[in-house]
Amino acid sequence: MSAVSDIRNRYRQEFAGRAPRLAGAGLPWLAARRRAAMEQFAGSGFPTRKDEDWKYTDVSPLALRQFRPAGAVPVDAALLIPFRLDAWQLVFVDGRFAPALSLLDGLPDGVRLTSLADRLRDTPEMLEAWLGRQVGAERHGFAALNLAFAEDGAVIEIRRSIELEKPIQLLSVQTVGQDSIQHLRHLIRVGENVRASVIESFVALTPGASFSTGVTEIDLAAGSELVHYRLVQNGDDASQIDTTHVQQGRDSRYDAHAVNLGGRLLRHELDCALAAAGAECRFNALTLARGQAQVDTHTRFDHLAPHTTSREWVKGVLDDEARGVFSGRVVVHPDAQKSDAEQSNRNLLLSPRAEADSRPQLEIYADDVKCAHGAATGSLDPEQLFYLRSRGLDAERARQLLVYGFAADALARLPLAGLRRRLAAALGERLLPGANLEGLIP
């Protein structure tokens, strides 16, 4: 038996042992779905580089290692302070909702914010039609594993015409590094004409190898607007495979911002189904990777209706032997006349061993559309360097400032000023060591 199938069998055995105790085990529909997901996983296993969608990302380090669920370790609330934003907060520790660490006071009427586990226990009825509808087990081995094992996450429902004054933060904390695994599953449903922001933050409190899967299923009703931030600040040996699927109604707007600052193997998949006229999605991603990190951004935007718009800006700063992969697929379906899609992928390579792979894919089946894409990978611009040096900055500082500027430029699109400043400061500390940052952070 190969090492890979051996590990696969251990997930099966683990499932057989834990299935009767998993959240919602008493719900026949969920138990059946979990079983089917496990069978799917047992059959397919993890993807390999032979799969077209995984050509540039080798996940065998995850497939060859036995990860186990982390036991709940108590978290010192003080350790979370640096990661908390001015927001309603749901905190998850090692994949479990931690009510004592969460802050949900003062939620307006019409906003329901619960943990998935609580929901499965108390009012599971409506989840049957919802959980796994947008991201099923057939997607790939990670999604299958997630559906089979995920017990917790956030369920966010916002009734029509509500404008949230503060964002909702979903803070996921990993406390145990040693070969631990966790699965999270969020469901977000936004009613008509809602304005809301959701921030997913991922933080590791200890170094060491860990692995997490995440699935977020989002449904945006007509006229709604969701700003969705994803901030990944994992330890250098933490790996994370996440899938976000967004179903968009008429004139809805999904505005996503992803900032990856740490991790060993990160893959974020974002699918947007622009299913009704006037729907728009925007995706703005920034990755800083060093060491042997691999960061894979994988998007698919389906223009299914007329007058739909997609915008995508993906940026990477790759140092050492880090590798950045961008695969961006835009499909303009036959009915999607007057669609407008733009995509750009720009990478800065700071080391001769760093690598960027860029795969823009446009599939256009309508004739009256506007589509543009561009990709550029390179090193620093000598003209910019000369300009800064001619103002008295030494060569090293000038280089650092240009790298900072390249990265910080992506933050300018973040609507939340507080978060923008906080992230700019994090970039400054990392990219401009020892510099006085005063005046740099807008």
Added chain:
Amino acid sequence: MILTIKNLKVEVEGKPILNGIDLEVNAGEVHAIMGPNGSGKSTLAQVLAGREQFTVTDGTVSYDGQDLLALAPEERARRGLFLGFQYPVEIPGVSNVYLLKAAVNAMRTARGEPELDAFDFLTQVRAVLERMDMPETFLYRAVNEDFSGGEKKRNEILQLLLLEPRLAILDETDSGLDIDALKVVANGVNSLRAPDRAFILVTHYQRLLDYVVPDQVHVLSNGRIVKSGDRSLAHELEARGYDWLKEEAA
């Protein structure tokens, strides 16, 4: 003598651009370098500031008695040499105020003076903004990004006024400016004229020289200074163009 250039020859990608420049600039003087497009004016300006893409194949440049060509661009800047760029470079993600402060403090550190704190720096920069008729919002935009042509040139003069260099080389700072902007730029330059400071104005037109009166005018053609004179030479060039000089030089 602030600057002495002797027989300076420069190539770009193997192609000769400057073919033996001789020039002396004394403290307190304003020199104008004029010439047709492609004569080597901008190359001369950039070589003096240390642009590494140009190869000096012969000649010497002495700045305050030191070998200028041996210094890195930042060293030249810290010793008081300033280049106002013909095409100021955009630096996305970096605020104008940060670059200004970093530049001012780099000069101060080089002179052995303490760095300015945020308050003192802002006081200084606000005074200069007012002289330049520029709003304070200018400080918080990314360096030159989405600036109009005129704003970029004003930003160069803003830096000039803050850095108070010993030798300022302004490379076509006047091009693309309307008359009001040109006056603001000229006033900035004039306000900085001093007995221990010199200017080299690289320009295609004599228009700027109506407002900043030069001590000497030099005409560059095919990488050589083919004629030097006082400010009346600029007017002659305006009236007659450059062709007669090319013929005279040939």
